[in-house]
Amino acid sequence: MKAIGFYQYGSAKELQEINLPVPKPASQQVVVKLKATSINPIDWKLRQGYLKQMFNWDFPIVVGWDAAGIITEIGSEVTDWQVGDEVLARPDTTSRGTYAEYTLIDQNLLARKPQNVSFEAAAAVPLAGLTAWQALFEAGKLHAGQKVLIQAGAGGVGSYAIQFAKNCGAEVWTTASANHREMLQKLGANQVIDYHQPDELARLQDFDLIFDTLGGKNQITAFEWLKTGGKQISIAGEATPSAQIAAKNQQEFKSIWLRPDGQQLQKIANLMEKGIVESQIGKTLSFSKENLITAHELSETNHVTGKIVISFN
Numbered sequence: 001m002k003a004i005g006f007y008q009y010g011s012a013k014e015l016q017e018i019n020l021p022v023p024k025p026a027s028q029q030v031v032v033k034l035k036a037t038s039i040n041p042i043d044w045k046l047r048q049g050y051l052k053q054m055f056n057w058d059f060p061i062v063v064g065w066d067a068a069g070i071i072t073e074i075g076s077e078v079t080d081w082q083v084g085d086e087v088l089a090r091p092d093t094t095s096r097g098t099y100a101e102y103t104l105i106d107q108n109l110l111a112r113k114p115q116n117v118s119f120e121a122a123a124a125v126p127l128a129g130l131t132a133w134q135a136l137f138e139a140g141k142l143h144a145g146q147k148v149l150i151q152a153g154a155g156g157v158g159s160y161a162i163q164f165a166k167n168c169g170a171e172v173w174t175t176a177s178a179n180h181r182e183m184l185q186k187l188g189a190n191q192v193i194d195y196h197q198p199d200e201l202a203r204l205q206d207f208d209l210i211f212d213t214l215g216g217k218n219q220i221t222a223f224e225w226l227k228t229g230g231k232q233i234s235i236a237g238e239a240t241p242s243a244q245i246a247a248k249n250q251q252e253f254k255s256i257w258l259r260p261d262g263q264q265l266q267k268i269a270n271l272m273e274k275g276i277v278e279s280q281i282g283k284t285l286s287f288s289k290e291n292l293i294t295a296h297e298l299s300e301t302n303h304v305t306g307k308i309v310i311s312f313n
Helices: 041-047 119-123 126-139 156-167 178-187 216-225 242-248 262-273 289-299
Strands: 002-005 016-019 029-038 067-074 086-089 102-106 110-112 147-150 171-176 191-194 207-212 226-234 252-255 281-286 307-311
Touching: 029 086, 029 119, 041 289, 067 102, 067 119, 086 119, 086 262, 110 262, 119 262, 119 281, 119 307, 126 156, 126 207, 126 226, 126 262, 147 156, 156 171, 156 178, 156 262, 171 178, 178 191, 207 216, 216 226, 216 242, 226 242, 242 252, 281 289, 289 307
Parallel strands: 147 171, 147 207, 171 191, 207 226, 226 252, 281 307
Antiparallel strands: 002 016, 029 067, 029 102, 029 307, 067 086, 086 110
16 A cells, blocks of 8 residues: 655655555454545654654654544454444554555544545544543533633634534633634634734633643743633643642643544534534645645644645545
8 A cells, every 4th residue: 555654754855655565453453445634733743753752663654643534344353343434533643644545443443424524524633623622621621601712723623622612602712813713703712812912812811711722932821811720721731830830820730642532533523413513624635745745844834724634535
């Protein structure tokens, strides 16, 4: 099968076409023929070598951890899935990711793709959607009536977080550029704050929960906007003084790392089937070395609206 990977850490130009054998499933795994995958910042951060201590893998490395496709083979102990099922998943983080024509997925990480959702829209969901879900509901304990701020709402994670928070009955605020205001209001944001405007930033106060996707100084400043007893949940790591600031202010701070979870992903897929949640896709490219280089370089700008999707059709 064709895969796109790299033999050394470096720029997007390290990505190259690799021929690999089609994987064989273990007893509780399935093989999925990819119809679409999508780009996430972890893809290029790993390619650049930032995560090599966390993931000490041999080369070549194939990244990509969003899958939407069709099951072509099942392991001997797989009971709930059949060849031909259309699925989506956030597979385990391994050196054989989804920039490939086929991928292995543990049966407990699969969700059924709704018939009314395209493979491209389904592929945009798993990593970003699960990240938003776990930040808001597991770590943040968000519930109806609370006031939540979602930083960088126009990004892949932020766009799902807005929809989830709105659906649960929260008052949803988000930060974004002014040109994204209309789109984010349609997704469910009650207030869209232009982060370029100091007078708009001054309106940020009394939040029960802040979802930090930015890190650094943005994370430190955000404690000023939290209520006493409020929580800030980050997916951007912990800025050095954050824990101390939270403790001093009688607030909570937690940095989280995504956990693949098929049951949670099925809940998101069910919301998509009902039309409550939809993927925001900024760009779709066909599967090739050249297009994956382009996709990585675009993602690295950190100014992509929604998700970049790679189609195998």
